[in-house]
Amino acid sequence: MQAYILRRVVQGILAIFVICTVTFALARVSGDPLNVLLPEEASEEQIELIKAEWGLDKPLHMQYLQYLGKLFRGDLGEAIAWPNSTATELIVQRLPNTIKLSALALIVSGVIAFPVGVLVAIKKDTPFDYGGKLFAILGQSAPTFAVGLILMWIFAVQLNIFPTSGSGGIEYIILPALALGYYNVAALMRLTRSSMLEVLDTEYVKLARIKGVPEWKVVWKHCFRNALIVPLTYFGLIGAVLITGSVVIETVFAWPGLGHLVIKAILFRDYVVVQAVVLLFATAFVIINIMVDVLYAYIDPRIRYT
């Protein structure tokens, strides 16, 4: 088990290192940052001055080493498009918003998906089940921005219950969280349903029934806890969906989080901020994946040896 964890962590660190390199390379290809830093009529001296200030006069591999060195000390660099603020500051400002949104989306998914998944499993082949299937299949087929906009149109424009976009009180976060959680609700619900059906069919459940255990106890105590294992191991996928989804949903609802920030930074060609946010997202993604793999290996020992 230790060897497995070690192997996954080394792989993860390697992945993060490659991601650093790729983002660095791509950010440099994406147009000369000088175009953003300088007005068009800048003189030769001004160009040289700025180049020296940003370290752009050095050869590319030196810039890369410098970037890695700074990164190692936790310095993500000065933002280009946001004057007087560092990338770290920008991220620290917006990170809580993204965490709030993702956490709420996660809670929403769990609270809806598990009970409904159990319900449709018990009521297999009834209208409940078909409704649940339709809901799950729709969740896989609707892009996040479409879900967000349709929810916005129904609940904010037509019914006027929530504000359309922006940030502020609790009423601003509900629609984006629902939209962000929808895909996960669909995926988790399907998984819960199929693993519940499997468990409901086992011998010990039959025995419990024969012994006269009340049906609710059979379902919630004997089955549900065992059925939970499979969906829980899919949290890696869920983390990925939350990260990519938040970029889209924050743009749709003008929610001031990291996704909103990175889209703006790409528009402004602020490679420092793009690098920083992408690195943060990718690191989070890698860590979630390692945690899930380790959890999975803990639950299912066969995984460790493959």
Add this chain to the structure above:
Amino acid sequence: MAAVTTSPEVTGVDTQQRAGRVAKVVRAIRELPLIPLVVLIFLLVIPAIFANQLAPHNQRIGVLDDAKLPPFWVSESFESRTVVQRADKDRLDVEIGLTNAQRKVERGEATILSGGEDGTVDPGDTLRFQANKGGSMEYPLGTDKQGRDILSRIMHGARISLMVSSLAILLGGGLGTLLGMMAAYRGGKTDAIIMRIVDIKLAFPSILLALVLVAAIGAGFTTVIVVIAVLLWARYARVVRGEALAIKQQDFIDRARVSGASNARIMMRHIFPNLVNTVVVLATLEVGHVIILESTLSFLGAGIPAPTPAWGVMVADGRDLITTAWWIFLFPCLAIVLTVLSMNLLGDWLRDKLDPKLRNV
């Protein structure tokens, strides 16, 4: 029983067999997922091929006078407001300022309901005017803010979606299949290197990779295809490698090698034909995914550039008008959802038919 029967019964068995074959065909047709197929043909394939002939209007140039017309079933609506000297900002739904009212009457946009016997507008009169224009069959699904026909744009958008998804899957799937086959067949270092790259690729959140790539290369039709292909290949490589490993163990591969077939020949003639089902099923399952990716990129402004009628671009156009002109964003949204939904249902069906192993991929 069949052993003691005479010849008429024998032919009877023959017809039974034939009937069995017919029944098989009938069953296959009946099991075809008809609704998704019909939706796909009418929403994606026919518009994509015949967009130029079918589209009632130009998809790029609109008529500004016809901007923001609703779909045909929405009739024009009228509003009545009381004319006051100066309208209160919070009561604009019931009041209208005097100057504004006079202007509307002069232009013939409003009629005076009561108190207008003297022919002029005075405070206290009630004014009736058109709040929203009605839709017509001229533009069945309405028009956008530049007066372009939404139906025509959705038809041309189908062409973009179909082209992007088929080219991206061809490119990404081809690359992934080739690399997966090589990894499985060559084994050793080749395998290790290819699979490490796959791991790293799969560790990178796809939308972000796409955005960074687009920012680097610059948005455009080709970029979108290349970027999506880059996102797709890893999954193919992983699945194909797994399948190819199993095939490689089988005797006929060894025999081919003994009889002197080259590595390339073994891969193309002996391994690849056994992978076709898997590759086709994966491709069908991926179409929906690719359409979602393309429309998301276009929606974020990092995909197909603006005047081209890609569905994602249309949704982005309608986003700011969600409170006043819902049809601009909703119809392209529905087109995406319906297409992807049908494609997924079709893919599921094909997988169950051709390659049920893939259910867990």
